[in-house]
Amino acid sequence: MKKKSWMMLVTLVLVISMVLAACGSGAETPTTGSTTPTENSTGGETTTEPTDANLAADQTLHLNLSAEPPTLDPAQAQDSQSNTALRFMYEGLATIDGDGNPAPGAAESWEVSEDGLTYTFKMRQGATWSNGDPVTANDFVYAWERVLSQETTPAPVYAYQLYYIKGAEDFNTGKTKDFSTVGVKAVDENTLEVTLANPTPYFLGLTSFYTFYPVHQASVEADQAWASDPSKMVTNGPFTLTTWTTGSEMDWTKNDKYWDAENIKLTNVTASIVNSGATETASYQGGEIDYAGAPTGEIPTDQIQPLSEQMPEEFKLTDIASTYYYEFNTKEAPFNNEKIRKAFAMSIDRKSLIENVTKAGQTPAFGFVPTSIAGLNNQSFRDEFPDSGYFTEDAAAAKTMLEEGMKEEGITTLPPITLLYNTSENHQKLALAVADMWKNTLGVEIQTKNEEWSVFLESRKTGNFQIARAGWSADYNDPMTFMDMFVSGGGNNNTGFANKEYDALIDSAYKGGNDPEKRMQDMAAAEKMLVQDNMVIMPVYYYTQASLTKPYLKGVTTDFSGAINFTRAYLEEH
């Protein structure tokens, strides 16, 4: 009897609390809702000079990663989230300073031979692994051999980032099994000698890239799965990974053994793993994270404009070294005709697309190499070789061009044309807007079609498209990272474009590292050939990335490619 009435009581309590909860929250919403924004806006105005006095007591940085790093093995990494995570934990021979120039990292200094082929790195005295072992030249030799070796499982995809080193490609592709043919030698514990295949002006910058990071031989060989277990990772960077909860969180703690530990202000870094731009932005506004947006995460496109108005102090758009373009299949009618390709490229209004559709302050693109890629003499490549002369937007001229092209092909109507893009709301909006512009200016009806990412890549690779969306981002800060893509038969050249003259220019630039002026001119000539003469690709815009940074978070640097470095960041009193 007692038991039964107790049941009824519990039932009643549950129901009443439900009802109360519903009423209570309904009544409270408006009042709290109106106070929150003011709190935020006052917080955004405080800016003070960084001194130790105004450092926050709790130096824990909170981040979000929109994708979980598949592994923390530098040899296997390929994505920007892994890049951010690895940068906390490792340090290459050089690092990139705030101005984007190579600065000494694990190497204290270096010398470059006169022919630009031999680099001699002096290892930093006193630099150690997180377990106290010294970081030696042998660690780099071991790490690079591991990237290139046929025995490594799975085969590191980014091994080709090391092909600048003499003999590296032959060793990696199995033409030789003898690692002594590869141009990496530890002369002694403190001296690393690297011989390149060609003079490569951007090689120092490359040594700060994760594929070039050293790894700790003993711990790598002890356990196959070392790179997913924090207790088994021995690293040489400013932070060590302390916990990694699959799919939800990663935590780092300051590495007191790091050689520059006194300049590392953060004591802890915590990253949640949430793959939703909307949630990430909400967490930022709710104060759970200190940084939101690219490259670690994402801000939904439809929130970019409102956020830039609501929080102008915290919102930032950065130019990054990536280009958004449509590529033509030059083997497939009607885009086998150069004039028809030109007509399509000339007949869209890029500025209007950016203002009305993409809405993230991108730069209209008329070339392939984006604005943030370096040229010579502290100028960007784009400043030295502007893209404005390659072609102009002109609807009337485009129409004439199209008619001429059709005459050349002997056709009076265009075959059905499909524009292919990978499934994404942003790509869809742009594709529809572009198709609409073509309809208005050229009078042609275009179908748009989306495919899931892997299916899309397969279609593009096998040439199963007429015109397709594409994006390319830089691996290193040099125009070559864009220009060598379109050599005849290149692995990423899906357009069918093959031109001996183009190949010769690229080859000359590859080998011409000792004549920087000529090298840049070669690449500019190649770009002119690619866009102005042949219109193999139709550039649309140079990417930007949107981010939100709390006003009290300082010392965060972003490089040319948009990659972010939090290692020297600090939190001010807030």
Add this chain to the structure above:
Amino acid sequence: MARYITSKLIYTLLSLFILITATFFLMKAIPGDPFMSEKEVPAPIRARLEAQYGLDKPLMTQYVNYLGNIVQGDLGISMKKLNQDVGKIIGQTFGVSLRLGMIAVVVSTIVGVALGLLAALYHRKFIDSLVMVLAVIGIAVPSFVMASLLQYLFGLELKLLPITGLRSPLGYVLPVAALSAGPIAYIARLTRSSMLEVLNADYIKTAKAKGLKWPAILWKHVIRNGILPVVTYVGPMTANIITGSVVVERIFGIGGIGKVFVESITNRDYTLIMGITLFYGIILMAARFVTDIVYVLVDPRIKLTSGKEG
């Protein structure tokens, strides 16, 4: 009973075999593979990767090898989460989904039955209407809308509860609420209609006429009989919830198995897709199996000898 269980087991194993076979060939039929990315993998490196994962062999050989490995309990190594064992990934992520899911199941069942019972007892009164209005809302609002609304209200505006993750016990509140809203509503409706039916049954009138006390009638006759449809629903619902809600896990940034499953498909992580599909299959079959058995135990009217499904 033994015969009943044996025949159920055979059906279960057969279904699993069909599931594995169909998934394996369908998965291979989709364009793309685990090594595709915007930047093409150089041919020699790709060839080596395919050889390392056995993808260079003919499809039938791959299939037979895979079956052989499964029989030995080896689910293989993930192709994207490098060098990580598929079994281990499933174990870790399922643990998260299971904990969250079981809380949601318990909450949904208790709250749902309680609400349904109340509504039935106060049939056509205010409480009844209120519960039914809430139930309609609960069923009509999809979980992703519910999740976002909860995040906005309790996380962003009231700042009472964490928006993402399960770092503290409080972190469970919103995901559990988002997961349970639909099932609570459904169970409440189910309970209500079934209780109403029972309340009007002749044996209840007989019991009353016999002079049995009302709480005794309620507990012995009404609830026991009225709960049957709920039992049928709770089995599959449990399987459904603990296997991880893709949407809720994604919105709250919870590293459960649902999130990993979706990622594995986008990545074409063949071994992980197969592993999780197989695991899901086992869970669903097991839940069904248990439901069937429980049903037999609760309702003696079901004949054991026929072997038909309840």
